[in-house]
Amino acid sequence: MTRRAGREKAGAFLVEGAQAVGEALAAHGTGALRVRELFHTGADRQAEFAAAARSGGVPVHQVTERAAASLSETVTPQGLVAVCDLPATSVADALAARPRLVAVLVGISDPGNAGTVVRVSDAAGAGAVLFAGDAVDAYGGKAVRASTGSLFHLPIARDRSAGAVLDACRDAGLRLVGADGRAPADLDAAADDGSLARPTAWVFGSEAHGLPEEVASRLDTTLRVPLHGRAESLNLATAAAVCLYASARAQRR
Amino acid sequence: MTRRAGREKAGAFLVEGAQAVGEALAAHGTGALRVRELFHTGADRQAEFAAAARSGGVPVHQVTERAAASLSETVTPQGLVAVCDLPATSVADALAARPRLVAVLVGISDPGNAGTVVRVSDAAGAGAVLFAGDAVDAYGGKAVRASTGSLFHLPIARDRSAGAVLDACRDAGLRLVGADGRAPADLDAAADDGSLARPTAWVFGSEAHGLPEEVASRLDTTLRVPLHGRAESLNLATAAAVCLYASARAQRR
Incomplete structure (x- = not known):
């Protein structure tokens, strides 16, 4: 389950460490996520998580540090791992609440970047993060850790077809705005002319390749x-x- | 020289890869930095760097891939390494041009973060980046790589005394503004009331510990x-x- 194919086969992903496991159990409590099982090593500080899991009907297993480490992807495992259902959120599901701000990530490959963008999207009040094209898995260990729980705060969806993601955003009433270092207009001008206040899907390409031409043209x-x-x-x-x-500020003025 | 003590003893640091070495040689050309020596493995794409170095009076050495890799800190060495003088920029030097926007990093320990903040400071038009307290070395390999050349674009200085850094900023006419998640006022309010337009030193603490109380109080x-x-x-x-x-925008309106 530390690989994408394994996660997809199992329909599950792993969440490690106190902060993220706490967020996952909170999401389980609201029905936003299902935690299947919790593994811990019996350390004192883990008791509250075990109790929270049990009260939410989640099976709890105390295991050896060695067994917990085998479930971990980190060099310094914390001995606390939740196995969670991989959400089956579609792009249409993610946009159903008609968010006014959405982040679309096209073809990005770095899991740390993916998780950090999920975190910053949450912080800026975005209503969804959509992964398009041949993108990194937002449910990989490094992406989950970099999101510091934000993965459980807003809908995340993926579609290999970037065109389908863009169409869905447009159908949801969002203006499609790409971030592009070579664009003639800049962010300050858009803030000044009021266009940033409109419902917006921000579209970001990878650091290495930027926005593909077939995306930019749409x-x-x-x-x-x-x-x-x-x-x-x-x-x-x-x-x-x-x-x-910049959009969050423009939309709130 | 891949460790801070080694860099300080040698008074030198290493720059790897085409993009960063190109920037270092450009800085050498303007006198902003001294490149002592250039090592390369003789690959075709390195010829222009070797020529640029020679024309700037920099000794150039062709070495085996194994020797180049021994100078490298990365898993995939590019076979191109410049040995550069560690700049002896003091905090006073860095502030001599009276910049209107400065970033101060207090006690940060992650080199990737350090380099990324140098890059974003450069992008936002800051005139200096100051490292205060027990901070990571901006000239370590990972920090240099994360800065993607910005390390050579603006003055960088360090002082173990955070108080001395803050005093120097104040003496340079800068308002000291700390980023603090628990602050009562937010960035949007400061943008609206005009205070962000003033010459500003932004003071950032570490992700783990935030701003130390003795810094926040000053x-x-x-x-x-x-x-x-x-x-x-x-x-x-x-x-x-x-x-x-936010400051860059406020200062330009």
Whole structure:
């Protein structure tokens, strides 16, 4: 289950460590997620998690540190692992509540980036994160850890067809705005002219390749984050932070 | 030289790979940095770097891939390494040009974060990045790589005394603004009331520990990035991106 194929076959993914397991159990409590089983090593600090799991009807297993480590992907396992149902959220499900701000990640491959963008999307008040194309698995261990629980706070969905994701966003009333370092217009101009206040799906490409041409051509517009110094670009997570927060502010004024 | 003590003893640090070595040689050309030596494995694509180094008076050595790899800190060495003088920039030097936007990092320990914040500071037009307290070395391999060349674009300085760094910023006419998730006022309010337009030193603590009390008590104010969703916080680099870009925008209106 530490590989994507294993996760998809089992229909499950692993959540490790106190903070993330606490969030997963909270999501289980609200019905947003199903925790199948909780494994712990019996350390004192794990008692509250075991109790919370039991009260939510989750089977709890005390195992040896060695067994817990075998479930862990980290070098320093914390001896606390939840096995959770892989959500079967479709892109249409994720957009059903008609969010006014959405992040779309096209073809990104770095799991740490994926999780960090989920975290920053949550922080900026986005209503969904959509993975499009040949993208990293948001439910891999590193992505789950980088999201610091935000994976359980908002709907996450994936579709290999970037076109289908873009169509679904448009059908949900979202303006499709791509982040592109070569775009003629910048974020400040869009904030000034009021266009950022509209319901927006921000579309981000990978750091290495940017937005594929077939995606860029289907967007309503592209905008660049202004580079005031001599940096050639921002990394994906910081660019997403600046773009999503610019929309969040414009939508609340 | 892959360890801080080794770098300080040698007064030098290593820069790897085409993009970063190109930036280092450019900085050598302007006198902003001294490249001592260039090592390469003789691959065709390295010829332009070797020529640029020679024309700048930098000794160039062709070595075996094994020798180049021994100089490298990465798993996939690119066979191109520049040995550069460790800049002796003091905090006073870094502030001499009276920048209107500065990033101060207090006690941060993750080199990837350090480099990413240098990159985003450069992008947002900051005039210096100052490391205060018991901080990671900005000239370590991982920090250099994460900065993607921005390390050579703006002055970087370090002082173990956070108080001395804050005093120097204040003396340089900068308002000291800390990023703090528990601050009563948020970034949007500061953008609205005009205070963000003033010359500002943004002060960031570590992700794990935040701003130490003895630092927080010496600031002019603290501000929080608004959390519109359910995320408990942002990571350091994304928080810095949002704060620095908010100032950059306010200072340019």
